[in-house]
Amino acid sequence: MKRLVILGGGYGGVRVAERMLTNELPDDVFVTLVDRMPFHGLKTEYYALAAGTEPEHAVRVPFPSDPRLNVKHGEVMHIDLTQRSVHFAGGDTLEYDWLVIALGCEDRYHNIPGADQFTHSIQTLGATRKTYEAVNNVGPYGQITIVGAGLSGVELASELRESRSDLNIRILDRGENILSPFPKKLREYASQWFIEHDVQIVSMAQVNRVEQGVVYNHDQPLASDAIVWTAGIQANRIVRDLPVEHDNSGRVILNQYHQIPNYSNVYVVGDCASLPYAPSAQLAEVQGDQIALVLKAEMKGEALPAGLPGFKLKGTLGSLGKKEGFGVMGKISLVGSMPRVLKSGVLWMYKKHLG
Numbered sequence: 085m086k087r088l089v090i091l092g093g094g095y096g097g098v099r100v101a102e103r104m105l106t107n108e109l110p111d112d113v114f115v116t117l118v119d120r121m122p123f124h125g126l127k128t129e130y131y132a133l134a135a136g137t138e139p140e141h142a143v144r145v146p147f148p149s150d151p152r153l154n155v156k157h158g159e160v161m162h163i164d165l166t167q168r169s170v171h172f173a174g175g176d177t178l179e180y181d182w183l184v185i186a187l188g189c190e191d192r193y194h195n196i197p198g199a200d201q202f203t204h205s206i207q208t209l210g211a212t213r214k215t216y217e218a219v220n221n222v223g224p225y226g227q228i229t230i231v232g233a234g235l236s237g238v239e240l241a242s243e244l245r246e247s248r249s250d251l252n253i254r255i256l257d258r259g260e261n262i263l264s265p266f267p268k269k270l271r272e273y274a275s276q277w278f279i280e281h282d283v284q285i286v287s288m289a290q291v292n293r294v295e296q297g298v299v300y301n302h303d304q305p306l307a308s309d310a311i312v313w314t315a316g317i318q319a320n321r322i323v324r325d326l327p328v329e330h331d332n333s334g335r336v337i338l339n340q341y342h343q344i345p346n347y348s349n350v351y352v353v354g355d356c357a358s359l360p361y362a363p364s365a366q367l368a369e370v371q372g373d374q375i376a377l378v379l380k381a382e383m384k385g386e387a388l389p390a391g392l393p394g395f396k397l398k399g400t401l402g403s404l405g406k407k408e409g410f411g412v413m414g415k416i417s418l419v420g421s422m423p424r425v426l427k428s429g430v431l432w433m434y435k436k437h438l439g
Contacts, residue, residue, distance in 0.1 A: 085112055085113075085114050086112055086181045086182075086383075087113075087114050087179065087180045087181050088104065088113055088115045088116070088181065088182045088183075088184070088379070089118065089170060089178060089182070089183050090115070090116065090117045090183075091160055091163075091183070091185050092119060092185070092186030092188055092354070093118075093119035093121070093123075093124050093147055094124065094125075094127060094186055094368065095124075095127075095354060095365040095368040095369050095372075096186040096353035096368030096371060096372045097186030097353065097372070098117075098124050098147065098372075099368065099373065100186070100351075100353060100375050100379075101115065101117050101153060102148055103372065103376030103377075104376050105152055105153060108380050109152060109383075110384070113383055115152055115153050115154065116153075116154045116155075116156055117148075117154070117155050117156070118155075118157075118158060118160065120157065120158070121157070121209060122155075122157060123144045123146055123147060124144070124145045124147060125209040126144070126431070126435075127188070127365070128365050129431065130207075130212040131206055131236060131240040131243055132239075132243050133206075133209075133212050133213075134206050134215040134216050134219060134244075134312070135216075135240060135243035135244040135247045136216060136219070136247045136248075137243050137246065137247045137406070140209075140213075143209075145434070156178070158173065158174070159173040159174075160172060160187065160322055161322070162322070162325075163185070165327070165328075165344070165347050165350060168180055168181070170183070180349075182349050182350075182382070183351070184351045184352075184375060184379075185323060185351065185352045185356055186352075186368070186372075187319075187322055187323055187356055188354060188355050189207065189317040189318060189319055189355035189363065190207055190318055190321065191205050191207050191315075191317060191318075192316035192317050192333070193313070193315075193316075194315070194316065196291055196292070196293060196294065197292075197293040197294070198293050198294035198295055199231075199291070199294045199313060201294070202295060202296050202311060203294055203311045203313035204218050204219070204310060204311065204312045204313065205312070206240065206312070207317070215310075215312060218310045219244065219312070220247075220248075222248075222309040222310050223309075224250040224251075226251055226252065226310075227251075227252045227254070227307060227308050227309050227310075228252065228253045228311075228312070229254050229310070229312070230253070230255045230256070230311075231291055231299065231311065231312070231313050231314065232257070232313065232316065233255045233256070233262035233264075233285070234264075234315075235400070235402050236314040237255055237257075237262075237312075237314035237315075238255070238263055238274055238402065239403050239404075240314060241255050241278070242281070242403065242404040242405045243403070243406075245281050245282075245283055245405065246405040246406060253282075253283045253284065254284040255278070255283065255285050255286065256286045256289035256291060256301060256306075257286065257287050257289055258288065258289050258290065258291075258315075259287065259288070260287055260288060261275065262274055262275060262278075262285060262287075265362065266400075266410070267417045269419065270410040270412070270417055273410055273419040273420075274402075274404060274410060277404045286301065289301050289302075290302050294311065299311055317333070317355065318335075319333060319336070319355060319356045320355075320356055323335070323336060323352070323356040326344075328344050328345075328346075328347070329345070331358040333358075335352075335355070335356055335357055335358035335359075336352045336357060336358060337358050338351075338352055338357055340391060340392060341374075341378045341388060341392065342357065342371060342374060342375050342378070343378075351375045351379070353371050354367075354372075357371065359371070359395075364400065366397055366398065367395065367397060370396065370397065371395070374392050398413065399411060399412045399413035399414060401423050401427040401430065402423070402427070403427055406424070407421060407424060408420060409421075409422075409424030409426075409427055410423055411426065411427070
């Protein structure tokens with residue numbers, strides 16, 4: 085019996101599992117999916133859970149059901165690449181012949197004092213639950229500060245505004261404009277939405293430190309009843325600790341087959357992989373498709389393809405509350421109700437395992 089172990093039941097890990105559980109899977113290969121939770125949490129929707137506009141069951145999707153798949157729950161503590169083993173909290177060990185690392189990302193605090201202690205997160209379901217409690221326990225006319233104005237920060241701020249019209253909401257952005265990676269049309273549309281909905285945008289911010297209930301921007305204190313951090317991510321600690329080459333965000337440098345050089349039986353997918361694109365659920369799934377292709381060839385003893393096709397990403401969709409949104413589809417920028425409807429449709433299809 086040979087063992088394929090997939091660490092992480094997020095977008096990339098689940099996609100690899102789904103693509104491997106076909107008629108092409110050799111009879112002597114046993115597949116194990118490892119995750120802390122008994123379901124796949126839709127991380128791209130955690131902002132809505134934190135804002136209180138979606139219940140938790142709306143951001144859950146069951147893991148694939150297949151007699152050839154074993155789902156193991158546990159907290160990974162260490163990966164031994166030489167001994168081909170995974171070590172868990174509590175002392176359990178799991179050996180593998182092939183390993184797919186899909187452990188996701190963590191908040192990156194940029195060595196800002198107090199940021200990890202006094203801010204809330206939406207990176208894990210457990211952290212998002214606590215963020216929901218903290219944000220929604222703020223009384224009327226209280227102050228919420230969101231540090232970071234990328235996609236997560238913008239979606240959280242807009243959803244929270246629709247959820248709590250009584251709150252004062254500010255976004256601290258280190259750039260001149262929110263949503264800096266997006267086209268000008270989208271940045272301006274989102275900025276205008278926040279102006280019309282009374283959300284304060286603080287541009288060119290520089291957070292020096294964070295204390296209980298206070299964010300210091302250029303050393304000036306900004307009192308806050310709740311502070312949420314959406315100002316950057318890095319690879320999971322387990323991955324950052326691996327004795328391999330990393331990029332400056334702790335992601336693993338891979339070869340053309342998404343394998344760790346010198347450990348060709350180990351693959352890395354999603355937010356832990358160093359790729360020439362911004363991390364996203366869509367990217368993790370496309371990469372997962374390619375990893376499954378390579379794994380099937382290896383398991384059959386076939387030669388690997390001379391090269392893998394380039395990533396074909398369909399675009400990015402973001403929400404501004406429940407009725408408006410923005411998106412980029414190829415070279416086309418979309419704003420208004422259409423991208424919001426499209427995003428809802430994509431989410432529905434994903435939950436139904438249709439795409």
